[in-house]
Amino acid sequence: MEIYIHLPFCKSKCQYCDFNSYAACDGATIYSYLAALCREIKFAGEQYGGARIDTVYIGGGTPSMLEAKHISSICRVLKENFDLSGVEEFSIEANPESVAEDKLLAYREAGIDRISIGVQSLDDRNLRSMGRLHDKDTALEKLALADKYFQNVSSDLIIGLPYDNSQLIKSEIDELSGYVTHMSVYQLTLEEGTPLKKRADEGRVWLPSDDEVADLMDVAIDTLSADGFERYEVSNFAKGGKISKHNMGYWTREEYLGLGAGAHSLVKTSDGRTPLPAEIRFSHPRDLNAYIGGVNCVDAFDKIPRAEMSVLSKTDILNEQIMLGLRTANGVEEELLFGRIPPELDEFFARFDGRIALNKRGMEVMNGILVRILEL
Ligand SMILES: C[S@@+](CC[C@H](N)C(=O)[O-])C[C@H]1O[C@@H](n2cnc3c(N)ncnc32)[C@H](O)[C@@H]1O
Ligand code: SF4
16 A cells, blocks of 8 residues: 655745645644644554555655654654555655755655655746746755755656747756656646636747647657656656656555545545445545544544545446556556457557557557547
8 A cells, every 4th residue: 555645835836736735824724734634644544554555655735845843743653653664665745945955864864765856947937937936056956965865866847838949858858867767757737727827828928839849748758768767657757767666556556545635545445434345536625724624523534524535336447447557658458458449549559468558659649549448
């Protein structure tokens, strides 16, 4: 089983972001949230404490913006309530401007062994226009610091920002590859309700077209490959086999517990509310006060209010196996797709060792392919 901990606090909201995160929260709110989170960890431990925990991921929001002692406390409470002796990977997300030496030391002390830094771009005009709080020099300085304390450093990059061009993407990746063993490279999504979407709709920001972004993604993939990174998932690249075990667990449908506001879980046993073992997905309320109030007014994990919950049917499970598995280079067992691939789509797939995966061109048009092959 995997554990995800959500820390939904940021210094300010980035232009493109629709993640469950809140800017400018006061100390009292953060304190109440952390208290509720620790209470939830305790309840979760009472219900799932016997499970073997393979990976832990502290994400956000901006976990690095919290004081080191807060992260240490969360890790201590986790250890008190779960058996973390078999954990193979323990990650934390950080933003460059709030990475500091004392925090890195505290993370390492607490058992964290992987850090994922949200660089997004190494062009100061891109960073400024997206409302990021760091510049290129800070990003490189903090990557060097992280590299000093962690063997497993990842960075996130967004492709399709206003000042992107192929030369920039190539030089960003070449520079980053000196510091990291893993890169997540996402194409910019214009999320409904974000300031960036509004600016784009009103013609107040120039963004590269879909075709231009596809070309930039090609440059990114080729540069990463030349720099020794293997593409093991649509948006994820690793050097020396340092894939993200935690994220791989999502794509191979391992069980995971998501703790914190808006966090999602997948459990494959009875969750205490359903009488029979079943595969259940559920999530907590996104709103901070709804989450805090919900945790504080109950005395067990399975009583915490849920925002969503679904017991998966056999068809749901099969569709998920295909949809998630085809994101990865390892694909799915060939028999899962038996009789589903129309001959005209065959050119988008590669077959090996009884498995089938999307090839490079297939990954480019993945969504269109999934619509054709999933069972509805
Ligand atoms: C949980 S988020 C944020 C992590 C961290 N707070 C940060 O900003 O660096 C994880 C990653 O999703 C990506 N992301 C967020 N919003 C996006 C969007 N609208 N389009 C593409 N990628 C996005 C960014 O690369 C980000 O680092
Ligand atoms: S720092 Fe990360 S989580 Fe926070 S608003 Fe920006 S992209 Fe979203």
